[in-house]
Amino acid sequence: MVRIYKLYKLFLLTSLFVAHGCNDTAWNDPYTHEKQNENTLYTAFTERPKHLDPAISYTSEEAIFTFQIYEPPLQYHYLKRPYQLTTLSAQEMPEVTYQDKNGNPVTENDSNVAYSVYRITLKKGMQYQPHPAFAKNASGEFLYHHLTPHQVANKHTLQDFAQVGTREVTADDYVYQIKRLADPSLNSPILGLMETHIAGLKELSTQLQTYFKDHQIKDGEVKYVDLRQFDISGVKALDRYQYEIKIIGKYPQFQYWLAMPFFVPMPWEAIQFYAQDSLLKRNISLDWYPVGSGPFLLTENNPNLKMVLEKNPNFHGEVYPSEGESDDEQNGLLKKAGKSLPFLDKIVFILEKENIPFWSKYLQGYYDQSAVTSDNYDQALQSTSFSNVSLSDELTQKGVRLSSSVLPILYYWGFNMLDETVGGYTVKKKKLRQAIAIAMDMEEYVNIFLNGSGVIAQSVVPPGIFGHQENLKSVNQRVYDIDTANNSFERKSIKVAKKLLAEAGYPNGIDPKTKNPLILYLDVASSGSPTAQAQLSWLRKQFKKIGIELIVRATQYNRFQSKVGNGDFQLFSWGWAADYPDPENFLFIFDSQNSRVKYEGENTTNYANPEFDKLFNKMKTMPNTIERQEIISKLETILQEDAPWFGGYHPKLYSLRHQWVGLTKPNGIARYSLKYISIDSTMRDQYRQAWNHPIVWPLSISLIILLLLCMPAAFIYWKKTHRPLVLEESKRDQP
Structure with a gap:
């Protein structure tokens, strides 16, 4: 009877298992801990970023993150081609004037031009993301700038700090970042080039090298050196919201550098905070946790598994452009003109080293967009003639959208x-x-x-x-x-x-x-x-x-x-x-x-x-x-x-995006585009459930058949164990 009862329990559990397959949750959902209908973009990265410090970060893998967090003075217009610069943290495009070798003003075409002076006026009211480097007590003293090993014993990530603060972005922060390019401990990849263009940068680099040598600071060693005490002749803040950069001779291409993370604002408070040995030993550093004023901030950094960006609550705001190329309006790219950016609340990056599992998850709807590679080309596209392609029938049925751009x-x-x-x-x-x-x-x-x-x-x-x-x-x-x-x-x-x-x-x-x-x-x-x-x-x-x-x-x-x-x-x-x-x-x-x-x-x-x-x-x-x-x-x-x-x-x-992803325009130069992406999360959840609904009837039938096959054996076993006891005749007749 006990064995029959166990078989009965197995049947009930099987029924519950099958019933669970009929609910709205997909068994293969990799985001079981994420909330449904979140305004979140799910994407992937293939190589872990090595540097997120804007003075040294230079690879495309790192730019995916740094361009969302930091704000240089300029950016590239999202829609216009050829690529055109426009303002980001700057209030207006830089004012460029020219000087002779004595600092006297001259015209642009004057043969005596010795310097080009870029005057940059910042937007007012920009705030840094919430960060413990800015946290202060009631007396105005920094809470976390002089931490002891005991105080960081339970600190493993930046989120473990209870108090955070912020402050306004100022012109001094941009000047401070340019000085950081000359920091010998950083080895900025653009220092050699910028020394030939920014007046005084080479001299500052030499001065800092001498300072590090005199103070016995070894190469690569992180020590807090307050760069505010060092001057750079060609870079200075004019007031709280204006600063100037003096360029040697004429170098109009410098304006493009002003759209790169090398020239973002950097608060000295963050540098002092991250220079503490107790934090560096726990891998809490600027290279790991950036400090910016951009639309997103990094809330999770686990580059061997997942990285997460979330909307910066202190973001000063930006709007979607209202003009572009001649066919952008016809293509629906101006429908969101004037709307506030960013559209997303969260971006989840999952490490995918192999293309095949990534592609499978994309087809299941667990990634929102994908590039076409040699591994998935045959499944994604079909050629109609030389250089003319269209979506495969499978992706067309899924409502996938195709966009293409020629890379620079x-x-x-x-x-x-x-x-x-x-x-x-x-x-x-x-x-x-x-x-x-x-x-x-x-x-x-x-x-x-x-x-x-x-x-x-x-x-x-x-x-x-x-x-x-x-x-x-x-x-x-x-x-x-x-x-x-x-x-x-x-x-x-x-x-x-x-x-x-x-x-x-x-x-x-x-x-x-x-x-x-x-x-x-x-x-x-x-x-x-x-x-x-x-x-x-x-x-x-x-x-x-x-x-x-x-x-x-x-x-x-x-x-x-x-x-x-x-x-x-x-x-x-x-x-x-x-x-x-x-x-x-x-x-x-x-x-x-x-x-x-x-x-x-x-x-x-x-x-x-x-x-x-x-x-x-x-x-x-x-x-x-x-x-x-x-x-x-x-x-x-x-x-x-x-x-x-x-x-x-x-x-x-060639880029693919599911139908729940808003219209986008590829940009081969900059990586700012994530703030322009929108998601219909309700539609996404519906398609995920439809595409990943488990087929359980074969399993149900198999379990029932197995149960039926086991019942005869169970019945024989029960009959054997429950046979009436019969005493031997001789023993039964004894008094």
């Missing part, structure tokens, strides 16, 4: 212009390089290896940046034939490439010195991946089409860098991503003063053309005018003629 990046192959064979500027040398450029079928490359997710680079300057042109005049006529009647162009034939090769002195690709096919060498950083090997095999075939033998020399990355630095190579592949959206930031990679061999610059081709240099130096300090555009076109024509590079493309990013 240039990937290319290049020649070492110092090499005896492929370098040089004679007509024959140019024809050799032009022949190779024709043979390099980039349309095929983009189709095979990028699934069409790329734009063939006709020019160095990518789409979305001033100087890029979308017309037949910009097409490389050394590589393509132009059909003006049909407004189209087509890659020149291999026959043309062979003709150029013969005119270069290599008929049918034969080297007259050896009487054998010309041998060229491509140096690459070693990669044994199947994709890399397939690409190299394809590359060899391109050269073979014109009779040239390409030999790939793969080396370790450090060895490869050494060979490039010494000029010990012929061909190479490279990439350049925009630091800021200005044509100077791309064309400078062909400026002779940036030669890799001579000056350790970014001109890896070591290209040197006096005409190019003259035009480039004139163009780089000009405003975006018609004249500047004309000079850029001339520069591109010179590069097409000399052909120091070939086979370039600009990658295309």
Whole structure:
């Protein structure tokens, strides 16, 4: 009877289990501890951020967080293209004036310009996020600036501090942050560059190095040094809401740096708070817990699992833009014009190192947006023609929306212009390089290896940046034939490439010195991946089409860098991503003063053309005018003629978002866009339940069958254990 009772209990538990599957909770929900219908964006990150200190943070993985927390003076307009700067913490765009070497005012075009002075006026009333660094007692003394080991015994995160405070953002905070760039303990990645531009920064760096040495502060050691006691000649606060930055000479690109986290406000109270040894031992530092005035603050930092941003309750406010490109209104991107930002209350980042589990969760609705990668391309998109794609049927049925943008990046192959064979500027040398450029079928490359997710680079300057042109005049006529009647162009034939090769002195690709096919060498950083090997095999075939033998020399990355630095190579592949959206930031990679061999610059081709240099130096300090555009076109024509590079493309990013995510516009330069995203959480919960409703009837039937199969055995066992006792006859007859 006991066994039957147990089977009965099992049946009841099974019934309850099946009944639970009929409720509204999905069994596979990874956010069981999160509240339903929260105004929360769920997304992922693939690499843990190493630095969140704005003086040293520089990677795209870190920018996802720093751009939401900190507020530099400027930002990029969310909708306008080409990319255009607008105000963020600044009340208005910086006022720029010019001075001679004696500090006397001069005009912008005066030949005596020695300094450019940027005057920045801040918005009033901006407050820092709630933070224990600002907490004070009734006497106005800081509560947590002199902590003892005993006081931090139960402090493991920033949230463990009971008291928090805030204060207004001031001009002094921006000056303080610029001084931090010179802090020897930080090793800011932009110090070397900014020393050449910001007056007095190099001198401050030298002064701080001496101070650290005199006080025996070792490299990398965190000690509180009050930078307020040090002056920097080119940076000063004029009053509570105004400060000036003096730039050496003319450097109009500096305005773009004012949109980066390097130039955000930093309160000295936070630096003093985080410099305490008792906190550093617990990994409570500025690198771990940022202090900003932006729309979000970091409330959970567990980079091996999850990071969480929440709306900053002290955020001063910002509104969605009311103007953009001509088709933005038609596309619905202006429907929220004038509404308060941010739209989200919370952003949850989950660490996903592998794409497959991330993609599965996206399809289940547990992530709100996704990029299209090589791993999920076939499931996400279907090609209709070259570079034209649409959503797959599965995603179309789910109501997923697709958006695309061309990233401000240039990937290319290049020649070492110092090499005896492929370098040089004679007509024959140019024809050799032009022949190779024709043979390099980039349309095929983009189709095979990028699934069409790329734009063939006709020019160095990518789409979305001033100087890029979308017309037949910009097409490389050394590589393509132009059909003006049909407004189209087509890659020149291999026959043309062979003709150029013969005119270069290599008929049918034969080297007259050896009487054998010309041998060229491509140096690459070693990669044994199947994709890399397939690409190299394809590359060899391109050269073979014109009779040239390409030999790939793969080396370790450090060895490869050494060979490039010494000029010990012929061909190479490279990439350049925009630091800021200005044509100077791309064309400078062909400026002779940036030669890799001579000056350790970014001109890896070591290209040197006096005409190019003259035009480039004139163009780089000009405003975006018609004249500047004309000079850029001339520069591109010179590069097409000399052909120091070939086979370039600009990658295309495809983004997916579920139908409950509001309309967004990709931005390839900045990472401010999260404040513009909105979520319909009610719709999301409905679709999650519909897409993840458990199918329990097979399990129910299996359990019932199992129960039925067990019942005969249970009955036999019961009958056996409950058989009446029968005494033996002899024993039964005894008195």
